[in-house]
Amino acid sequence: MAATRWLDEEETRAWRGFLRLHQVLRAELERELNVDAGLSLSDYEVLVGLSEAEEHRLRMYTLAEQLAWSRSRLSHQVTRMQARGLVRREECPTDARGAFATLTPAGLAAIEAAAPGHLEGVRRHFFDRLTSEQVRSLAELTTSVLGVEPW
């Protein structure tokens, strides 16, 4: 067992900064999205995923993978969103185990109403404070760590 590789000062700044940045941005964007559109960020992410999909629907496992969510989390989330009429479950004809999540017209309307304000918030709280060089290096950093493009 090797000695602990503690973080140096720069790494500590980067790591704590990263966690705090996410915490702060997420809290504020969640609040705004909820006030303006009555959606949580989780709702929003599901709606975006489905709205970009063919026929506005995806297999549950595909959507879960795309969001980097567990199947369980997605299942619970879809149950709640279904109860509010934002999405619908459909059977899969080619795999009887499978299920589709499908955007309803109300769900489509919700994401279309919410997106402009939300993106405005993302700009205001995040991109407006960064240079394009910083944006580029952040995009590359996430690819370095994740090993893939983020979608």
Added chain:
Amino acid sequence: MAATRWLDEEETRAWRGFLRLHQVLRAELERELNVDAGLSLSDYEVLVGLSEAEEHRLRMYTLAEQLAWSRSRLSHQVTRMQARGLVRREECPTDARGAFATLTPAGLAAIEAAAPGHLEGVRRHFFDRLTSEQVRSLAELTTSVLGVEPW
């Protein structure tokens, strides 16, 4: 009302990458920390905050601010941790409204046992995949957005 300022391709990569990076790292580190030390990341953050404080204690509002948490969240969290013997509440002699959260010996032992493995995970999943230049620019990016050092 101005037209929506949509995100361009690079911004989309950066933003979705940021969210996904946090999601993936947090999920994995949370899982490891829970398996190895029986702690959640929220537990860990509170324990770190207190362990770095004078006399291993802080006023609730100070700790909340330091973590960028709501008072409510911290109050619930401390209640749960108190029930497990990790922290203790103490009255504040100079302000009767106030309360201290104090690390117990068990809490100190828990953080000391958990830290090496957790930091090892942070290295393995994050810093080992970045150049020192990337670390530096991430640290600066967080400062740009937050406007302050992250502690």
Added chain:
DNA sequence: CCAACCTCCTTGACGTATCAACTATTCCGC
């Protein structure tokens, strides 16, 4: 000096996330 206001903290209700356990179906090697 006291009424109005502000701050510190807690609580309860509800929405959200995780794990483990479970059902149902499909896949695969023989």
Added chain:
DNA sequence: GCGGAATAGTTGATACGTCAAGGAGGTTGG
């Protein structure tokens, strides 16, 4: 084809996070 393994999805219990409301103590200005 059939038995075991793997996959898709759900569920229930529990932990976590947020909001709104409220109690109790400080602070301040007339």
